[in-house]
Amino acid sequence: MMLQLEYPKEFIHNILFDEQPNLYKADISVLPHCHSPDTVKFNCGRNKKKKQPLPSAYYNLIAKWSGRSTSCIDRMQNVYRKINILLPSHVMNLFLGKLKTIDAQKIMAAEEFSDWYRVRSLPGIKPETIRCVLDKADLNKQFCFDEEEKLPLDFAHPKAFQFEHASFHDARWVKMPQLLTIKDVYEVRLGHSNFCCKDIGVLLRRMLESEHHMCKFFSVTFAGPFQLADVIQGVVTVKRRSNPLMFLVSPRTKNAAKIGYLTVHLDDSSLTISVTNDRDQETEARKYMELFKKEIDLTAALKNMSISDSKKKKMRKFEKMLDAEKKEATQAMLRYWNTPRE
Structure with a gap:
């Protein structure tokens, strides 16, 4: 009692x-x-x-x-x-x-x-x-290997990332092909790895472009020097802040379901990727990124046109309208980012 x-x-x-x-x-x-x-x-x-x-x-x-x-x-x-x-x-x-x-x-x-x-x-x-x-392994369970001990480089298991949350302090054994197949996972946290920035760039594009939801949060300590161009190659990015380095990221395709953030901590050579495919989330950021993609396409089209092209004047007018719309979207996005969260 x-x-x-x-x-x-x-x-x-x-x-x-x-x-x-x-x-x-x-x-x-x-x-x-x-x-x-x-x-x-x-x-x-x-x-x-x-x-x-x-x-x-x-x-x-x-x-x-x-x-x-x-x-x-x-x-x-x-x-x-x-x-x-x-x-x-x-x-x-x-x-x-x-x-x-x-x-x-x-x-x-x-x-x-x-x-x-x-x-x-x-x-x-x-x-x-x-x-x-x-x-x-089960998508409703979690596994945390947080010890300093190293796993053998030939260690492998087909279900290593079939958890709601999986973390491995030593991840030198992890191979990229297995990460590219993860599905419906909430979080993967990897400590020391053998992945270079190009490897992470491949994973970032897959997370943004895949039809299914791969992973909401992914973090890793990368090997070698940080090369931003290798990480964001083939991805539309907008810089949000410098310390830590953070980018809004989106696939190049228009009206994409997925949008995310890339955060880089240069002091410990780690980065985090967060991705959502819920269209009701990050609505201001989504609107801004779609306008930004239009601007990229328009700039490329104007660059390839001859000066005498009659459509160029109309496209310049459209460019000004797009710029005004983008400024408005920028203000909305900044207000959203600066709003305290509970």
Whole structure:
């Protein structure tokens, strides 16, 4: 009764597995919300040298719930079934560290842990464990590999980017052909990569020109010097600001569904691409970019005309009208950009 009065009906469950030299950590942390200091922790691990469970505030309760099993994973499953009845979860996060491959497979196959929302890596996580997680890729789940450890350059997995959110601190193993096939993803974050500016330019054009939605947010740390021309080749751009360097970007095709922003941080050689295909968003920016494309086409047409061409005078008049319309659109776009967001 007191728990129901003090805490919500559903909780966040953080489940951790990590095999260290002298102990096997298997913890369940129950939180009312993600930033709450009120955490209830159930320790289902064991001391490997003494071959006995680790001391815990709920030692007797855990011993009763876990049964006679000596496996930390089995103990965790038994205890978690009880906890999830008493304190049901609405979000489950898995934290995976150094594990034997067979243990990683068992954890990811366990029915008790199948409803996880996010998997986060811990120091020492092995490539085999990461593959076990990637096997369970889902566009409603997230995977975060934020550790400093490097993955083998020949590491690969066909589902590596089939998550709502996927981040890899070390991304030197990632190949561009796989990125070009991503679909309906919310965010991809790559740390250190082997991609040069030309590679990123290819990805930017694909994100803007593809018929399907690829990715709303993409960030990467690029290799080599920054070459703006290589990144924006074949894309219509308008500079928004200088620090950090930001551009409004759009495909060359008229009335394109997609529009986005390119942000470059030269201090750490990283850039971010954000793209939307919702025509109800960025309406002022869309109008401006369409006028800008018309201006580009008109300038090119005037340049190729002979001085005696009778249509040139009419096109000059149209150019002035277009310029006035573009100035009005610029003011609307600036007002939109300068409006504080909630």
